[in-house]
Amino acid sequence: MTRILILGGGFAGTECCLQLESYFQNDSDVEIVLVSEDNFVLFTPMLPQVASGTIETRHIVTPIRTLIKKTKFYEDKIKTIDPQQKIVSLYGTHEKRGKRIHYDYLVVALG
Structure with missing residues (x-):
């Protein structure tokens, strides 16, 4: 199975995720994974109105999980990116150890 890992749940990361879900909707050999430290998308252009x-x-x-339907989602912070091994390490929380995610393709959409 091919894994596409997207780092960042803002405009770019979420849109990339939605486009990939649409493109690979009938391909069960592709897994899309999104990692974001927040579980929501904030529409920042409207902050002045708020x-x-x-x-x-x-x-x-908008909660990220309501936007993405076929993507595995991790709410966590990124600890390391190892491009040689194709592994991203996450910090984890006080309840669970950090996770290591292997990827075939990496999209960095942070900030």
């Missing part, structure tokens, strides 16, 4: 009180914060925040 600050001025013209719209509520809930109107510019």
Whole structure:
């Protein structure tokens, strides 16, 4: 199975994920994995309207899991990227050890 790993759940990472889901929708040999330290997408161009009180914060925040349907999602921080071994290490939380994710293709969409 081919694994495509996307790092970053902002505009670029989420859009990349959606495009890949669409492109590989009938291909069961491709696994798409998204890693983001947040479990939501924030529509930052509308932050001034939130600050001025013209719209509520809930109107510019969308949970990532509602956008991506066929992608495995990890909410975590990235510890290391090893391009030679094709492995990304995650920090993990106090409840679980950090995970190591092998990839065939890597998309870096951080920040």
